[in-house]
Amino acid sequence: MIIDVHCHYGLWSFAMDKFEVDKIREYLDKFDVSKAIFSSAKGIVYDFAEGNRELIEFLEMDDRFLGYLVLNPNYFEESIREVEKYKENEKIIGIKFHPGYSKVPIDDKRATEIVDCFSDTNLIYLIHTWGASMASQLAKLANKFPTVKFIMGHTGGDTWFDCVEIVKPYPNIYVEPCSSYADRDKLRLSIDTVGLNRVLFGSDFTLINPAFVIGMVEGGGLTQEEKEAVYYKNAMRAFFPE
């Protein structure tokens, strides 16, 4: 069983077919994914409101689908309105920031204000990170809002081994390992650094094949208990606390 905390719905600007709902279901079945949390690819790379609208319709198609609203702090008021509009929707359980595509630093004043506005909700933030400077920005944000949960998408990407050290002191930051590079020791070192209960399973599906991260878990020298924690138990505790 897997809870995949990093999935996308929509077309990507690369040589690949669009994954429609049946194909997505087929993949979730193949890899035994019981819950998958999606954000809109269109919302990330282009128009967040249009992408969120499409995502909301998509989420209704399967009980396993849950969602993050994509926000773009360049459009601060619109982002606030977007959360107000959908925050009662039970399928929406988080917010996605992508500092690479929006060109807005993670600890930017507008992004910080958005987090502040909704810090009394249970929304969890999935934040794309690539490089130590983004990990440091995320650490700053997490320090300011210790009761808000953040997921460091990609565990900081190409410098993940430095990034786990940077976020280690912040218990409200989780890490998830997906990346184009399936580093053999990424899970082991992440667990050993930030602690087992802060490592989640995220694949970046439909951009990246879930087999990438499953292979990293299965071939990463983890015990059965560690695998179960990463695959679903930690996500259950983070997203669905009793």
Add this chain to the structure above:
Amino acid sequence: MKILDVSTVFGFYPYRKLDASLQTLREIIENYDAKALALSLKGVFYDAGEGNEETLNLLRTDKNIYPMATYDPRAYPRNIRLIKELDSKVFLAVAFFPHVQGWVVDFAPFRLALEVVGDDLPVIVHAGGYGEITKVARLGAEIENPIIISGIGYSNMSEAIAVVQKTENIYIETHLLNSPDALEFLKKYIGTDRIIFGSGTPLLSFETAYQVVAKSSLSDNDKEKIFYKNWEELKGVRV
């Protein structure tokens, strides 16, 4: 199913603390009952001459892991003799690492190296950025060696398809084929005859590379081609 991995390394990894020892590589390859081509990282990070010598010394009699040579064109003309005289009875391929070593694939010393490498030796090029594969293919059109390009993922898949469609001796290595249905997508446009299995282990996860092929919806026949048959059918290859 038989597996031959054309993309493995061993030795000291300077970028961060990581066990990339030959012993670890051997254990991984043995766990999967696979065979592999490998080279010493000394040849990539330090000196091709010393690296190739180490590769040969350690793998000459290995039953599962076969030696692969490398050449660093930044050192040209030093060591060019090595590549001229590479014994294809001993080394099964020669691999180049422009991305790691910081040179571009239309670098004149690399072109010279390709000109002198024996016709019967497969060439593996680890290339990635937009335009690099296109340049490799242009060079490939001038030689007869099979050229296997490593470093193809979702971002440069379009370029890989375009060059394979245009250039007969270009092949795709699998370790970075990260998009879901990447193999099915490639099959639709270029077939499966020119896809060759590689993992990047022990730096990267062998299990990941394995699952990408094994869990694809390709037929067993296609999987066999990718795992080892396509390699065995390359011009000049002996296993």
